[in-house]
Each structure stands twice: as C-alpha cells, then as structure tokens.
Amino acid sequence: DAMVIQNPRYQVTQFGKPVTLSCSQTLNHNVMYWYQQKSSQAPKLLFHYYDKDFNNEADTPDNFQSRRPNTSFCFLDIRSPGLGDAAMYLCATSRDLTGEDYEQYFGPGTRLTVT
Amino acid sequence: RKEVEQDPGPFNVPEGATVAFNCTYSNSASQSFFWYRQDCRKEPKLLMSVYSSGNEDGRFTAQLNRASQYISLLIRDSKLSDSATYLCVVNTPPLNKLSFGAGTTVTVRA
Numbered sequence: 001d002a003m004v005i006q007n008p009r010y011q012v013t014q015f016g017k018p019v020t021l022s023c024s025q026t027l028n029h030n031v032m033y034w035y036q037q038k039s040s041q042a043p044k045l046l047f048h049y050y051d052k053d054f055n056n057e058a059d060t061p062d063n064f065q066s067r068r069p070n071t072s073f074c075f076l077d078i079r080s081p082g083l084g085d086a087a088m089y090l091c092a093t094s095r096d097l098t099g100e101d102y103e104q105y106f107g108p109g110t111r112l113t114v115t
Numbered sequence: 116r117k118e119v120e121q122d123p124g125p126f127n128v129p130e131g132a133t134v135a136f137n138c139t140y141s142n143s144a145s146q147s148f149f150w151y152r153q154d155c156r157k158e159p160k161l162l163m164s165v166y167s168s169g170n171e172d173g174r175f176t177a178q179l180n181r182a183s184q185y186i187s188l189l190i191r192d193s194k195l196s197d198s199a200t201y202l203c204v205v206n207t208p209p210l211n212k213l214s215f216g217a218g219t220t221v222t223v224r225a
Contacts (some may be wrong), residue, residue: 042119042202042215043159056210090158102147102206104213106158 003027004107006091012113013081021076021110022089031097032074033104034066035090043090049074050097078112086114116141119205122215128193128223135189136219138203148186150177152199153218158225159202162188195224 005024013019023032031050032054035043049068063085065077078085088111092104121138128134129174140148163170165177165186168189175194186205190197207214 033169040123040217042217045212088156103149103161103164103202103211104159109155109158 006107029093033092118214119216125220139185140205149204151202
C-alpha cells in the first residue's frame with residue numbers, strides 16, 4: 001500500500017503559470033519534506049514542516065511556497081515557474097528528526113515540465 | 116567543500132562480483148548515516164541505515180569510519196537487479212538537515 005502519495009505524477013505547466021503539487025501520507029509522520037531533483041544531481045531540500053512549523057532552506061527561491069493544512073497533506077506551490085524549475089519534485093516524510101526516526105520515506109515524485 | 120561527496124562511477128561489474136564504494140562527509144558532528152537506492156526516474160528508497168559498528172543486510176555491508184569521515188557500501192554476489200544509483204545520506208547538525216550525495220551508479224552486467 002502506498003504510504004507517501006504524490007499527485008500528479010507528471011505535470012506540464014506554462015512559463016509563469018502557477019502550479020501546485022500535492023503530497024499525502026498515511027504514516028502519520030511528524031515531518032514532511034519537499035525536494036527538487038534534477039537529472040544526475042542529488043535531491044535538493046527546499047523546505048520541511050515539523051508538524052506545523054515551517055522550515056525554509058536559505059537558498060530556496062521565494063517562488064517556491066508550501067502549505068501543510070493537516071498532518072496528512074502538504075502542498076508545493078510554484079508561483080511563477082521558470083524553465084529552470086523543470087525537475088522531479090519529491091515529497092518525503094520522517095517520524096522525527098533524530099536517529100533512526102530520521103529515516104525518510106519518499107513518494108514517487110512529480111515530474112514537472114515547463115513549456 | 117560539499118557536505119557529502121561520492122564517486123559518481125559508473126561502476127560496471129559482472130554478475131556475481133563484489134563492488135564497493137565510499138562516501139565522504141564534511142561535518143564531523145554528523146550522527147545519522149544512510150544508504151538509499153534510486154532507480155532511474157524513480158524515487159529514492161532506503162537501503163539501510165549505517166551504524167557505528169558497521170552492519171550487514173544480506174549481500175550488503177555498510178561501514179562507518181568516523182576518524183576519516185567516510186561510510187562505505189559493499190555489495191557481494193552482485194545481481195542484475197542491483198543496478199541502480201546509490202545515494203549516501205548524512206545528517207548535518209545543528210539543524211539536523213539531511214544532506215544527500217549525488218549518487219554512485221552501479222551497473223551489473225550478465
């Protein structure tokens with residue numbers, strides 16, 4: 001059974017047109033993360049939520065926003081996608097931020113294309 | 116210096132061979148270490164956590180060397196299905212952010 005679900009799996013948007021990617025989890029984990037991964041590169045953390053506490057990475061562009069309305073759901077909003085934002089967007093969860101509770105479970109990703 | 120560095124490979128090995136590769140990390144205070152496996156165009160999946168004493172899971176053995184700040188992964192009796200990119204993941208105090216290496220690609224050939 002899928003534990004971290006991402007929708008849609010593939011998203012095509014136009015340059016500058018806002019887009020929202022969604023993630024849901026059935027694990028009841030405290031922490032949810034959004035990563036951006038480009039071809040042959042490491043996943044790059046954009047931000048994470050510990051419960052309702054939002055933690056933005058210093059180098060995450062303002063163009064990227066996130067919402068976590070409840071434990072199960074987390075959204076990634078890209079306000080004005082540029083061509084450079086085309087990537088795989090991975091959602092992940094972990095039970096906590098210490099020790100083995102730090103093990104992250106990833107969703108299948110949403111591949112974003114910007115035209 | 117990157118927080119986590121890996122040899123990108125690729126490591127091309129015949130079926131049944133042993134392959135091993137390392138990952139170095141820059142923060143000596145790091146406490147949690149993981150190996151993830153990522154297949155082409157798929158999400159990363161946890162392969163194993165790495166413990167101080169080293170640990171083994173079937174054909175996979177992970178070692179941690181704190182003095183030299185590296186972790187290693189060894190795959191014995193390689194299978195075709197082991198072909199993947201292996202990501203080294205390390206926590207980075209004080210914020211406990213996980214840092215990913217760019218991955219080591221392993222290709223097992225028949």
